[in-house]
Amino acid sequence: MTVKRTPLHTRNINIQGYKREDGLWEVEGVLEDTKGYPFSLEDRGLIEIGDFLHRMTLTLVFDDSFTIRDVHAQMHNTPYLDCSGAAPQYRELIGLRIQKGWITDAKTALGRTTSCTHLTEMLPPLATAALQTVRGYKLNYDPDYATGSEERKTVRNTCYGFRDGGRAQQRLWPNATDEQSEA
Known part of the structure; x- marks a missing residue:
């Protein structure tokens, strides 16, 4: 049975991974939120169907050890004018290593009220993309x-x-059975 549905909210996250000519790696995530209906925001006025409620970019630059060397956060569209004030906080990720459990360290470094929920939500898929970018290439x-x-x-x-x-x-790894029995 098919039930009629009305689209209300769309979130797209697009992540690209890159090998840089300086020997570093980069992953860039773009988050875009749109609504299926027009609405007004005090800080922005009328938001038409398909206009971006959120459009943000978060880029992590890292080395072969997955240590973050640089971060760029851009908040192109936000619901409130002061949201973009959170972007500089993402530089606190520099020096952290993308590895098991790193999200906890990242959230601590970013702080809850000094960061952006939407940019922070992109960290897990950016980490996965970082691993897949490097591993796939290598x-x-x-x-x-x-x-x-x-x-x-x-x-x-x-x-x-x-x-x-x-x-x-x-x-x-057909000969990895010795390693398996030791683990």
């Missing part, structure tokens, strides 16, 4: 990376596909 262009223990440690048992004894483990 898996295709660095023959030692795919078979190395660092790659195994990074993805081992992180999901069904990379479980011990699974197809990926058998194809990528």
